[in-house]
Amino acid sequence: MPKIVNHEERREEVVAAARRIILRNGIEAATTRAIAKEAGYSNGVLTHYFADKDEILLSALEASHRRIADRLREKLSGRTGLAALRELLLDNVPLDAERAGETGLEVGFWGRSLTSPALLEVQRREAAELRYVVTSLLRSAAEAGEIRTDEDPEDVAERLLALVDGLSVHRLLYPANVTADRLERLLLREIDHLRDG
């Protein structure tokens, strides 16, 4: 009896292999050859499932974002306004090994997105979603009287998300300066200040 190949599973194996390489050795180490080797397939199998390397990297980026979204949905369940915003922002910074890996992958994609329209489009779409969620939570927190600021919620959202990305990359590059405790304290201070207007 011929072996039945589960195509979806194979695709996922290749994407997972690419992710492991990026987390371990950085995005520029994720060559087609290296990904094939890590997944235990020939280059030929890869070209059967993916048009080119960028398509594999794109899938790895989307898989990482899906993972984050699933985890977040669980954390936000039953929370609203400022409490939900707090969970969301804390979940987006590298306070443990899993999220340090995610940040490293994200930073690698930032650089590459600047010269790849396909990657940039995915980055933009998913960043816009995150911005929308943060802005919505800020509006509902304001309606509930939890925060007192006359600043435009979209400006507050951009400021918070820029701070999240800046602190995240500093945590990875300068861990002795930006310890996990310090990162958490600086971020929570920013959220607390929203209460004071």
Place this chain on the structure above:
Amino acid sequence: MPKIVNHEERREEVVAAARRIILRNGIEAATTRAIAKEAGYSNGVLTHYFADKDEILLSALEASHRRIADRLREKLSGRTGLAALRELLLDNVPLDAERAGETGLEVGFWGRSLTSPALLEVQRREAAELRYVVTSLLRSAAEAGEIRTDEDPEDVAERLLALVDGLSVHRLLYPANVTADRLERLLLREIDHLRDG
């Protein structure tokens, strides 16, 4: 008469070629072969001046930082405290094409630094210098009574520099959302808030 080769000039040409490639096509496009071609030299000439590709990239990073430091020294001349801080932070965000190129180069190096101890060391040393300057300006602004905050100057410096890096990468990735005007407004608001304590 044999042609006299100016070794320092040749090194600089190679570094400038690497910089142009990174600005144009991203850091992963800066292979030894591509750098040699861009500089108009053979691979052999490159290996005469640099131990490996990382040494060329490192020199490009340091050259970029020197350029920024020179420009900044001019801008800060005659300014102290909050006025100097304002110039310094505004100079570190991509408000024009030159600084957009510098930010793109920097973001490419962030990703690569995470897997290259030599690059990481340069990043850390130069980030520590910048942090020291920002902290010193905050202290002198506080002594001059320009800012009223009981927050630790090192915490304020980290927050400002994280915001600078986050807004900078957002300006490059999401230019329609983070326009130059908006970036400047959000950053200046942060500096103005230091006055209010």
